[in-house]
Amino acid sequence: MKIVLIGAGNVGWHLGHRLRSCGQDVVQVFSRNLLKAKELGEGIQTAFTDHLDEITTSADLYILAVHDDAIEPVAEKLAASGLQEKLIVHTSGATPMSVFAADFKRFGVFYPLQTFTKSRAANFEIIPICIDASLDSDREMLTQLARKISSKVFQITDQERAVLHVAAVFVNNFTNHLFHVGQSVLEREKISFELLLPLIRETVDKLEDGTPGEMQTGPARRGDEETIQRHLRFLEKYPEYQDLYRTLTDSILQHFTNKT
Amino acid sequence: MKIVLIGAGNVGWHLGHRLRSCGQDVVQVFSRNLLKAKELGEGIQTAFTDHLDEITTSADLYILAVHDDAIEPVAEKLAASGLQEKLIVHTSGATPMSVFAADFKRFGVFYPLQTFTKSRAANFEIIPICIDASLDSDREMLTQLARKISSKVFQITDQERAVLHVAAVFVNNFTNHLFHVGQSVLEREKISFELLLPLIRETVDKLEDGTPGEMQTGPARRGDEETIQRHLRFLEKYPEYQDLYRTLTDSILQHFTNKT
Numbered sequence: 001m002k003i004v005l006i007g008a009g010n011v012g013w014h015l016g017h018r019l020r021s022c023g024q025d026v027v028q029v030f031s032r033n034l035l036k037a038k039e040l041g042e043g044i045q046t047a048f049t050d051h052l053d054e055i056t057t058s059a060d061l062y063i064l065a066v067h068d069d070a071i072e073p074v075a076e077k078l079a080a081s082g083l084q085e086k087l088i089v090h091t092s093g094a095t096p097m098s099v100f101a102a103d104f105k106r107f108g109v110f111y112p113l114q115t116f117t118k119s120r121a122a123n124f125e126i127i128p129i130c131i132d133a134s135l136d137s138d139r140e141m142l143t144q145l146a147r148k149i150s151s152k153v154f155q156i157t158d159q160e161r162a163v164l165h166v167a168a169v170f171v172n173n174f175t176n177h178l179f180h181v182g183q184s185v186l187e188r189e190k191i192s193f194e195l196l197l198p199l200i201r202e203t204v205d206k207l208e209d210g211t212p213g214e215m216q217t218g219p220a221r222r223g224d225e226e227t228i229q230r231h232l233r234f235l236e237k238y239p240e241y242q243d244l245y246r247t248l249t250d251s252i253l254q255h256f257t258n259k260t
Numbered sequence: 261m262k263i264v265l266i267g268a269g270n271v272g273w274h275l276g277h278r279l280r281s282c283g284q285d286v287v288q289v290f291s292r293n294l295l296k297a298k299e300l301g302e303g304i305q306t307a308f309t310d311h312l313d314e315i316t317t318s319a320d321l322y323i324l325a326v327h328d329d330a331i332e333p334v335a336e337k338l339a340a341s342g343l344q345e346k347l348i349v350h351t352s353g354a355t356p357m358s359v360f361a362a363d364f365k366r367f368g369v370f371y372p373l374q375t376f377t378k379s380r381a382a383n384f385e386i387i388p389i390c391i392d393a394s395l396d397s398d399r400e401m402l403t404q405l406a407r408k409i410s411s412k413v414f415q416i417t418d419q420e421r422a423v424l425h426v427a428a429v430f431v432n433n434f435t436n437h438l439f440h441v442g443q444s445v446l447e448r449e450k451i452s453f454e455l456l457l458p459l460i461r462e463t464v465d466k467l468e469d470g471t472p473g474e475m476q477t478g479p480a481r482r483g484d485e486e487t488i489q490r491h492l493r494f495l496e497k498y499p500e501y502q503d504l505y506r507t508l509t510d511s512i513l514q515h516f517t518n519k520t
Contacts, residue, residue: 166505168456193471198388204461212437231425244508
């Protein structure tokens with residue numbers, strides 16, 4: 001199966017390298033940024049271009065690893081360039097598959113559920129790949145392809161993927177922001193963030209032993225109003241974080257009050 | 261140095277085992293629950309009791325690993341039992357050292373900054389131990405003891421420890437609650453939480469490469485109002501989480517708006 005990869009950002013970069021290292025036939029990569037196209041193309045020893053109309057029409061699968069808001073306009077242009085009979089997929093957690101329906105008959109999703117950074121190695125073997133397609137035969141083909149690059153392949157509908165994306169915002173974006181709050185308070189108080197890293201790591205490692213609900217600890221879990229009030233008083237120096245503290249504490253209190 | 265350990269909960273349990281396995285002389289353990297006292301005492305081959313007035317007066321250091329609100333009453337009783345000249349410390353992140361000042365002259369803190377669960381092994385070698393004491397000589401002695409069980413020993417004042425405790429609530433308690441939100445939404449939508457574990461792990465692993473502020477991604481980071489509104493609409497089914505989403509999103513938006 002001949003694959004064209006459109007997009008050389010964080011996802012495109014890692015996906016291109018992984019497909020290539022698993023022996024898949026990536027025949028061309030595109031980026032609107034020529035340097036990025038060249039870097040990825042040369043990196044995986046394949047053709048590259050920064051012109052959409054130079055994309056080959058002889059491939060079997062076109063993977064769009066572009067920003068969410070670029071999926072629709074790029075797809076339209078590709079259809080207009082004679083690809084409308086081809087199989088096209090995107091790699092987005094947030095975009096319904098139907099974004100392609102106006103221009104294509106064979107379309108789908110190939111969504112690796114991970115946060116990618118170019119400078120960090122990605123351990124694809126354990127990255128969940130969420131697959132969907134408009135035709136059963138294409139869904140099967142994409143599943144086979146995904147199994148070449150990961151041991152965790154799931155057929156996930158648009159609706160399920162939308163739920164996963166919201167949940168991912170909570171456990172990744174919001175969690176990272178809380179790390180930022182901790183780091184930022186410590187920095188302003190001249191205390192090293194390093195001190196918190198073993199605690200952060202253990203918070204995640206504990207998930208091996210039970211659900212996060214079972215693992216909850218802390219003043220809100222214990223209903224320890226005295227500590228909560230002392231923390232809120234301290235945070236008067238950091239009004240932007242006082243609100244966060246109150247909302248998260250109320251949410252934990254509410255959860256454990258409802259349970260008992 | 262002869263040590264008495266008072267408390268056989270999560271902290272006492274792990275601290276007792278670690279002190280013992282590092283060759284320290286734990287001469288007695290106490291728990292008001294006789295079974296817990298016995299289990300820990302036998303586990304580290306030392307004497308145990310569930311009576312405060314049976315605690316030996318011949319030790320050099322008394323470590324209180326009890327609930328925050330039990331520190332003061334237990335300390336009072338120990339002073340009344342003839343220990344008022346001894347060195348006494350607690351293991352709490354949230355309690356000022358001065359809790360001992362009314363009854364003792366030699367007192368301090370021996371605070372392992374980690375979340376402990378009896379059923380999980382604790383990697384003490386990398387757990388930060390935060391030390392403080394009323395006397396310089398005791399601070400030095402406690403630091404030497406802490407270095408026997410961990411390579412990360414810090415002299416931390418009451419004020420710094422209070423800051424650390426607030427930050428720990430953000431990065432541990434609140435983060436774990438967000439994991440719970442993700443898990444709970446997926447459970448109710450019949451999607452496996454396993455799908456999010458690699459993402460959660462990478463969120464933490466990324467901290468090796470830069471500050472969490474630099475690592476922030478997601479709709480709020482991008483100012484992607486369309487996705488934010490779609491997520492909020494989805495969360496109308498989960499009103500208890502809609503508030504959390506809005507508050508955390510606003511906090512991220514505010515942070516990155518202020519920066520630019």
